[in-house]
Amino acid sequence: MYRTSVVDCVIVNSVVDTGVLQTGDSEKINSYSAALAIHRENTKFGTFDVPLSKYKVFSQSVLVPVCPSIKTKQTYNANPYIRVGKINILGISSSALLHIGSVNDMTLQSRVKHIRHFFTHPYPESEEEGV
């Protein structure tokens, strides 16, 4: 039904933050990542505690297109191999996936909230303009 994937060489520098490198076939993959990316003017390590539920981006639903079920699809593999010479990837992160092999059903989701946190206004001359 599915083809066999043949890869000669894989070079991946880093796999971080629910990134996945999967070799081999999968039936189902469900991946979720929630990240709070905070740039702070300075920090006190170990004193940080922010609940993700305070932010709307982690609770609101993301519209994902639904796959229609095509029952009449027929696949004929004249060549049963997918061949790739070399894969070179610097980074895989935030519920991203490098999958060598076939997969039946895949659902990935990620949410990121960015915050730039200053203790004093970085541009005091533009404060009256509301920037």
Added chain:
Amino acid sequence: MKFCVTNHELFVGEIHIIGVSLSSVVLIGDSDCISLGSAFDTPPESLVIGTTLVPL
């Protein structure tokens, strides 16, 4: 509707990628169903000034 697919030879020499992030996928293989979703929030209000970081 009748949907017929014939897969002939597929041979890729080299793939070079800087980054795969935020629910993206690099798939060397076949798949029936892929659904990906991502929410990325950087509005102007994300500039927080002061000591209270968490919204009330």
